Amino acid sequence: MSTLGLDLGGTKIAAAVVADGRILARGRVDTPQTGFDDVLEALVAAARPLLADHHEVSAVGIGCPGPLDFVRGRVRFAPNIAGLEDAPLVEALQARLALPVVLENDANAAGYAEHRYGAARDLETSVYVTLSTGIGGGLFVGDKVLRGANGLAGEIGHMVLLPGGPSGGDGHTGTWESIAAGRAMARDASYVFSRSMATEELFDLARGGDRRALVIVRNAARFTGIGLANMVKVVDPHGFVLGGGVATGGDFYIDLVRAAVAEALDGYPGVIVRVAELGADAGVIGAAAVAEVDAAG
Amino acid sequence: MSTLGLDLGGTKIAAAVVADGRILARGRVDTPQTGFDDVLEALVAAARPLLADHHEVSAVGIGCPGPLDFVRGRVRFAPNIAGLEDAPLVEALQARLALPVVLENDANAAGYAEHRYGAARDLETSVYVTLSTGIGGGLFVGDKVLRGANGLAGEIGHMVLLPGGPSGGDGHTGTWESIAAGRAMARDASYVFSRSMATEELFDLARGGDRRALVIVRNAARFTGIGLANMVKVVDPHGFVLGGGVATGGDFYIDLVRAAVAEALDGYPGVIVRVAELGADAGVIGAAAVAEVDAAG
Numbered sequence: 178m179s180t181l182g183l184d185l186g187g188t189k190i191a192a193a194v195v196a197d198g199r200i201l202a203r204g205r206v207d208t209p210q211t212g213f214d215d216v217l218e219a220l221v222a223a224a225r226p227l228l229a230d231h232h233e234v235s236a237v238g239i240g241c242p243g244p245l246d247f248v249r250g251r252v253r254f255a256p257n258i259a260g261l262e263d264a265p266l267v268e269a270l271q272a273r274l275a276l277p278v279v280l281e282n283d284a285n286a287a288g289y290a291e292h293r294y295g296a297a298r299d300l301e302t303s304v305y306v307t308l309s310t311g312i313g314g315g316l317f318v319g320d321k322v323l324r325g326a327n328g329l330a331g332e333i334g335h336m337v338l339l340p341g342g343p344s345g346g347d348g349h350t351g352t353w354e355s356i357a358a359g360r361a362m363a364r365d366a367s368y369v370f371s372r373s374m375a376t377e378e379l380f381d382l383a384r385g386g387d388r389r390a391l392v393i394v395r396n397a398a399r400f401t402g403i404g405l406a407n408m409v410k411v412v413d414p415h416g417f418v419l420g421g422g423v424a425t426g427g428d429f430y431i432d433l434v435r436a437a438v439a440e441a442l443d444g445y446p447g448v449i450v451r452v453a454e455l456g457a458d459a460g461v462i463g464a465a466a467v468a469e470v471d472a473a474g
Numbered sequence: 475m476s477t478l479g480l481d482l483g484g485t486k487i488a489a490a491v492v493a494d495g496r497i498l499a500r501g502r503v504d505t506p507q508t509g510f511d512d513v514l515e516a517l518v519a520a521a522r523p524l525l526a527d528h529h530e531v532s533a534v535g536i537g538c539p540g541p542l543d544f545v546r547g548r549v550r551f552a553p554n555i556a557g558l559e560d561a562p563l564v565e566a567l568q569a570r571l572a573l574p575v576v577l578e579n580d581a582n583a584a585g586y587a588e589h590r591y592g593a594a595r596d597l598e599t600s601v602y603v604t605l606s607t608g609i610g611g612g613l614f615v616g617d618k619v620l621r622g623a624n625g626l627a628g629e630i631g632h633m634v635l636l637p638g639g640p641s642g643g644d645g646h647t648g649t650w651e652s653i654a655a656g657r658a659m660a661r662d663a664s665y666v667f668s669r670s671m672a673t674e675e676l677f678d679l680a681r682g683g684d685r686r687a688l689v690i691v692r693n694a695a696r697f698t699g700i701g702l703a704n705m706v707k708v709v710d711p712h713g714f715v716l717g718g719g720v721a722t723g724g725d726f727y728i729d730l731v732r733a734a735v736a737e738a739l740d741g742y743p744g745v746i747v748r749v750a751e752l753g754a755d756a757g758v759i760g761a762a763a764v765a766e767v768d769a770a771g
Binding site for chain 2: 301302316318323324325326327328329330331332333335336337338339340347348349399400403406407408409410411412413414415416441443444445446448
């Protein structure tokens with residue numbers, strides 16, 4: 178079965194016709210910042226040429242930044258796309274494309290692609306973790322995305338791991354994200370080195386033996402180890418897939434994270450920790466796959 | 475469909491014939507501490523009279539203290555029942571009763587009973603939390619028990635919530651259980667008051683306005699709030715059911731926990747927190763229900 182995947186980002190909309198996790202055709206348009214009507218037109222412009230060539234497409238999946246209102250088919254907050262917030266995205270797109278449209282969180286979509294067709298394709302249950310500017314994720318059981326009662330499942334970066342710790346983006350202190358995300362490491366680096374520093378440079382310094390850089394990076398890895406180990410104690414997945422720029426930036430940090438997970442799990446069985454395989458295509462492949470499963474019932 | 479539930483505890487074995495969550499007949503024998511053969515005889519002695527009167531029973535579920543080896547049908551550690559550890563429990567019991575036998579963790583069994591027939595019977599997904607000497611739990615999605623890759627799902631009391639905090643029973647520091655379980659509160663009380671004190675007395679003192687008692691109890695409730703909120707951010711269940719002696723000991727502590735959950739979830743949708751309803755029967759009802767679902771495929 179072929180489905181169409183759309184990945185709605187702050188700057189680009191990626192589109193692809195996908196069958197069994199393979200991309201048959203793809204398209205890409207810029208994301209307008211001029212209101213919902215224009216966003217809708219851009220989505221239609223990305224989809225139409227592909228649908229014209231692929232009449233067999235039976236459903237459309239769209240991955241969006243969250244949090245989402247799955248019941249009403251809307252994006253709850255969309256700080257990076259003007260006019261998208263609370264607009265009738267699913268309803269309007271269904272009307273324009275005359276196909277069922279399934280909404281999914283972008284992290285869930287990417288994670289689902291890795292679960293079904295990427296790094297976790299052999300694992301019955303997996304947790305996808307985006308280590309990026311922030312920390313997010315998704316849980317997958319068999320061919321299901323576990324969304325939770327309010328679509329909050331997978332908001333894992335907001336777990337509190339150190340009450341009283343640094344301020345987190347969700348208004349709490351000591352969240353995993355507030356300690357270990359890319360933005361948190363950049364904050365610590367700018368404090369320690371008195372200048373702004375990207376995580377790439379911080380990793381380079383740490384790899385080169387700079388003690389202050391290494392302390393920052395090791396602390397982040399340590400808390401990522403605690404975050405993953407805590408999820409073992411809650412859902413005990415068959416494995417984790419780490420995606421996002423911080424995770425895919427090289428072996429140096431991943432090796433530190435693997436060591437931290439092993440330390441945090443001391444006394445428990447080890448757990449599989451892999452790096453994402455599908456790269457930038459994960460978003461469209463996952464959106465299409467979610468639509469496929471949803472269409473199949 | 476009727477099934478037989480067995481609840482194998484450190485001092486008693488409870489047995490019941492159960493249909494649709496209702497107990498049709500029950501039995502009870504002491505748990506021998508004289509080796510596996512005697513435990514097996516006691517289980518058979520508890521089951522046989524019930525099976526003789528209820529030929530319609532199609533399967534047997536047995537709830538045991540964990541951790542369990544579900545694949546081999548054995549109990550991995552059994553500090554409270556002599557000879558049980560790594561004995562062929564499922565295999566031997568199936569041979570003796572000539573019925574399929576399904577093994578389940580006792581916390582999962584009690585939680586499953588609450589999920590299907592008790593406090594969470596109207597909730598699609600629920601997390602059961604035993605607040606007792608220790609802290610354990612179980613996750614339920616639809617009619618499924620989420621066991622995890624290694625049977626560790628629901629080992630929620632071992633989540634680390636305060637790295638560097640008190641020593642926990644799993645060899646880590648700062649676990650939820652090490653801060654907030656009944657045993658942890660008793661430890662804090664004996665330190666503060668220089669004598670041993672049960673949680674009931676501690677709660678009485680706190681309820682009466684004793685500031686030192688209140689600090690201990692509030693701290694435990696606070697971390698239970700963080701633990702529950704962290705699970706919202708991972709699995710986002712429709713609700714929680716709190717069981718175990720600490721939870722069912724009265725409204726005083728539960729009110730503190732509910733306030734702590736609300737504080738820890740500030741900015742997120744609220745979550746249902748209920749107290750277990752089925753009392754001591756939850757173990758046999760849940761064991762029977764797990765066997766029923768397993769037998770139904």
